[in-house]
Amino acid sequence: MTGGIDIDQVLVFMTEVITSAGAEILSYHRGEFGVERKNVKESSIDIVTDADRASEDIIVEAIRQRFPEHDIVSEERPPEISGSPWRWLIDPLDGTVNFSHRYPVFCVSMSLAHENCIIAGTVYDPLRGELFQAASGRGAYLNGLPIHVSTTDRMERSMVATGFPYDRATHPDNNLAEFCRVMPRVQGVRRGGSAALDLAYVACGRLDGFWELKLKPWDMAAGMLLVSEAGGRVSDGAGNPTDAYTYCVVASNGIIHDRLVEAIGRRGRFDPGERTDGVRQD
Ligand code: IPD
Ligand code: CA
Ligand code: CA
Numbered sequence: 001m002t003g004g005i006d007i008d009q010v011l012v013f014m015t016e017v018i019t020s021a022g023a024e025i026l027s028y029h030r031g032e033f034g035v036e037r038k039n040v041k042e043s044s045i046d047i048v049t050d051a052d053r054a055s056e057d058i059i060v061e062a063i064r065q066r067f068p069e070h071d072i073v074s075e076e077r078p079p080e081i082s083g084s085p086w087r088w089l090i091d092p093l094d095g096t097v098n099f100s101h102r103y104p105v106f107c108v109s110m111s112l113a114h115e116n117c118i119i120a121g122t123v124y125d126p127l128r129g130e131l132f133q134a135a136s137g138r139g140a141y142l143n144g145l146p147i148h149v150s151t152t153d154r155m156e157r158s159m160v161a162t163g164f165p166y167d168r169a170t171h172p173d174n175n176l177a178e179f180c181r182v183m184p185r186v187q188g189v190r191r192g193g194s195a196a197l198d199l200a201y202v203a204c205g206r207l208d209g210f211w212e213l214k215l216k217p218w219d220m221a222a223g224m225l226l227v228s229e230a231g232g233r234v235s236d237g238a239g240n241p242t243d244a245y246t247y248c249v250v251a252s253n254g255i256i257h258d259r260l261v262e263a264i265g266r267r268g269r270f271d272p273g274e275r276t277d278g279v280r281q282d
Pocket of ligand 3: 052075091092093094095096
């Protein structure tokens with residue numbers, strides 16, 4: 001029990017809700033769906049689809065029914081915050097650009113925080129039927145089996161992933177310099193297009209590391225818990241412990257962490273005051 005809540009029941013609830021949301025997304029993936037630009041400017045590359053909204057409706061409605069007192073922060077709607085110590089962080093479809101091109105890499109991510117500490121997180125890939133789940137102090141699992149980060153200890157044998165912010169064409173802090181510094185040092189850099197899945201893949205050892213700037217708490221929270229519960233390390237761009245509101249996240253198997261932070265090269269220019277503009281608890 002945490003704060004009067006049974007974590008086992010929360011994990012069962014999350015599994016039911018996230019698999020229903022994933023099934024809904026798949027029905028759009030196989031059929032037709034509308035796509036809207038979030039920013040009215042014609043050049044905006046940040047989009048939302050009917051699938052994002054349908055998935056969000058399923059998840060938010062289920063939380064409202066089961067945990068009516070809890071706060072809800074979900075990507076595609078205004079935050080519902082009443083000052084509860086409990087907060088759900090939801091990305092109803094992570095990898096929307098992939099989804100809109102029918103590129104088969106996307107997932108649903110949801111997590112529950114108690115007083116700003118993530119206590120349970122789930123990432124679900126409906127195409128592969130992969131359910132990644134972690135609870136604080138209880139380890140990380142893929143479809144019910146324990147997962148662990150990789151044991152890769154050499155940068156040149158590491159495969160890492162990253163992503164690029166939606167404002168990359170107009171803002172100079174767009175991760176291109178970091179990408180150029182890391183690329184020559186590692187075996188490969190992947191840009192999968194779903195930060196939550198990237199983090200889940202670090203947790204299960206398919207990737208050795210991941211970093212990204214300007215993510216939102218709903219992108220990172222579940223995946224960060226997965227990585228730490230799978231024995232990995234999560235930090236800000238300077239290598240310090242951080243939370244789901246960080247401006248720069250670095251996650252790894254732990255062994256290569258300091259070398260990855262150094263290669264990314266944000267230490268020194270990192271401003272610890274820089275935070276995401278996502279809604280913060282405190
Ligand atoms: C995006 C994905 C992508 C990352 C972007 C995120 P969305 O989330 O996680 O991999 O590079 O920064 O915003 O918009 O598909 O939910
Ligand atoms: Ca996202
Ligand atoms: Ca999303």
